[in-house]
Amino acid sequence: MIDLKNIKKLTDFLFEIPKDFRADMRVPARVYATDKMLGQIADDRSLEQLVNVAALPGICKYSLAMPDMHEGYGFPIGGVAAMDADTGVVSPGGVGYDINCGVRLLRSALFFEDIKDLLRSVAHQINRDVPSGVGRGGDLEFAPQELDLILNKGARRMLALGYATKRDLEYIEEGGCSRWADAAKVSDRAKRRGHDQIGTLGSGNHFLEIQKVEEIYEPNIAAKLGLKKDQIVVMIHTGSRGLGHQVCADYVKKMIPKLSEWGIELNDKELAAAPLNSPEGKDYLKAMAAAANFAWANRQMITHLIRGAWDRILGSEGLDTGLELVYDVAHNMAKIEEHEVDGKKIKLCVHRKGATRAFGPGRAELNALHQETGQPVFIPGTMGTSSYLLVGTDEAMAATFGTVCHGAGRRMSRKAAKRKATGAEVRKNLEQMGIVVECASSHGLAEEAPDAYKDVDEVVEVVAHAGLGQKVIKLKPLAVIKGG
Amino acid sequence: MKKYEILEHRADLKIKVWAKDRQELFCNALKAAFEAIEPNIVGAGTRVRKIRAASEDENSLLIDFLNEAIYLSDVNNETYIDVKFESFARHGLAAELVARPVKGFKQEIKAVTHHGFKIEKTEKGLEADIIFDI
Known part of the structure; x- marks a missing residue:
């Protein structure tokens, strides 16, 4: 644990652990937080992990953490590190096992009044149509050649297969296709894990939510993004499933034995890294990009399945069933x-x-x-709290390499969350708040209870006050669909 | 002797495992991992799944063994209730896992991490701390 007396307050929302705190630090470590949040953050090992990141070769300016920071493995969750592309390293643990876990927002043409009596039906249909739960594969299986095309082309391949529109691609980070991707750098084992997982949600904190626009802070930007008060939107949070997990595990295993050859000393093996100009570093970037493409294809297929469910329930009522992308952004x-x-x-x-x-x-x-507007960013809250849409700013470009937080951030272990409330109690509380819950697993509900997370409003306020993101709209959950 | 205990961790799954020797440590760690994620076992039968693992260093072998078991579990839809070692050396092993078919787990292990990983000698044998990304 790092004592708070070693941390310098730079502004009301920014703190720094100086470079001289530990001899191996190459740059300072910075944390965006309030005094109160910093006290909570110091309760676990996340600050120590951020200092470890500050010791990585080629790191530039500072290691950074966002206000949703909490303890992870290797890097803290909420961690950011920019490495010089010529002299620095790439660390699979700095991306995580769920490569391109991310959030997509779809806007409907409907408003709360249109859908309020059909909410339960449409949530149920989405739950039926989008496979979820641990290890669960989907109805679609892709043969090796086709899977390679998806790994190389991402959401673009989904357009060719009829699961996307041209407009969809324009509203995905990188157009849903990383040009770095090379399916040949992804192991057969990873492909075997992923071949039936496109169009599946997974479990844990992954979710689908039907939400409504609760509050608008920037009417001009909201209008440009096609969003109005009380409008219904759908949020998708998932990533690259077993394929991404295996890519990360494969490359951590490849890099660890070569660390001494590269002269890389680490405080934590999970920070295993390769020089960006080494064959292993280049191969990892290509495999990671292919896994990112897989994740974009996954969120695209889920979008296709949600559009089908939307059409089945709402189309039969004569309602406009259009669902258009607002944006799709990665956070790993x-x-x-x-x-x-x-x-x-x-x-x-x-x-x-x-x-x-x-x-x-x-x-x-x-x-x-x-x-024109700045890049849209989605900050999901919890099943019972608000989510936010922000746009990136020039200040973020200067201060955080164009980065903000990714959610509320856990504050309670899963064990502690389960001790605090049962799944049945969490479900009852959410239903009392008027939120429809479609989740077969009581266990999963208890672990992901709203109380297990930090206050998303406070997290977003830090980002907004620090000038890293401009708040555009607040979203309220109406229906939550989760795996186990 | 207690075989394992699930410890507090903010976001992931942390398990402490005890054993009298290395083979038992690997066996108990396997059981701990698959019991912790609560398999939904279907049917009464068991089957055998061959497993191999190799590592550059002695300690990483446990991580590689568990990661291999997670991979096998994911692609074969099964959980593992025991292991019988065919060969067991410092840097490599071959074994048969005793498998039961499952229809999912309550929790998903993405991978076994090296973070905070340690194997230590105790008066009664060995103990290990393992963090799984979930």
């Missing part, structure tokens, strides 16, 4: 990006583990609309 990734450091533009490998890219207006990577 490493990417080669250009950023300005000390007045010079340089290429960096930006690791975001439980942190979301949030590019400000004007960035070439964004589509024309988002170049």
Whole structure:
């Protein structure tokens, strides 16, 4: 544990562990939080993990943590590290096992009044149509050749297969297809785990939610994103399933024996990293990008299944059943990006583990609309609390390599959450709040109870006050669909 | 002797395992991992699943063994209730897992991590701390 007296307060929302705190630190470690949140963060080993990240080769400016930070393995969750693309390293543990876990938001043409009596039916239909739960595969299985095409082309391949529209692709980070991807760098074992998992939600904190626009903070931006008060939207949170887990495990195992050859000393083997210019580093980036494409294809297939459920229930009532993408953004990734450091533009490998890219207006990577508004970012709360849509800012580009938080962040262990309330109690509380719950697992509900997480409103306020993201709308959950 | 205990961890699954020797440690760790995620076992029968693991260092072998079992479980839809070692060396092993078919688990292990991993000698044998990403 790191004593708070070693932490310098830079502003009301930013703290720093100086570079001289530990001899092996190459840069300081910075945390976005309030005084109160920092006290909670210091309760676990996340600050120590952030200091370990600050000791990695090639790290630039500082290691960073977002206000939803909590203890992970290797990197803390909410951790960000930008490595010099020429002299730095890439760390699979800095991305995590769920590569390109991310969030997608779909906007409907309907409002709360249109759907309130049909909410339970449509949530039930979505639960029936989108496979969820541990290890559960979907109805679709992809042969090896087809899976390779998906790994190389991501959501673009889903367009060719009839599961996406051209417009969908314009509203996904990177167009839903990382150009770095190479299916040949993904092991057969990973492919075997993933061949039947496209279009499946998984378990744990992954979810689908039907929400309504509760509050609008920036009417002009909301209007440009096609969002109005009381409008119904659907949020999807999932990632690359077993395929991504295996890619990470494979490359951690490949890198550990070579660390001494590369002269890399680590405080935690889970930070295993390879020089970006080594064959292993290059191969990992290609495999990680392929797993990211798999995740985009997964969220695309889930979108297709939700559109079917939406049509089945709401179309029969004569309602407009359109569901269009607002955006799809990753929060477990490493990417080669250009950023300005000390007045010079340089290429960096930006690791975001439980942190979301949030590019400000004007960035070439964004589509024309988002170049105007800033990149949309989704911050999911919990089953019983609000979620937020923010847009990235110029301040985020300067201070955090264009990054904000990814959610509320856990504050309670799963064991503690289960001690506090049973699944039945959590379900009852949510239903009393008017939230429809479609989840077969009481166990899963108890572990993901709203109380197990930090206050998402406070987390988002830190990001907004620090100028890293501009709040656009607040979303209220109406129906939650989860695996076990 | 107690075989294992699930410890508090903010986000992941942390297990402490005890055993009299390395083979028993591997066996108890396997049982701990698959009991902790609560398999939904279907049917009464068991089957045998061959497993091999190899590592550059002695301690990582336990992680690699468990990661291999998680992979096998995921692709074969089964849980493991025991292990019979055919060969067991410092850097490699071959074994037969006793498997039971499942229809899912209550929890998902993504992978076994090296974070905070340790095997220590005690008066009664060995103990290990293992963190699983869930």
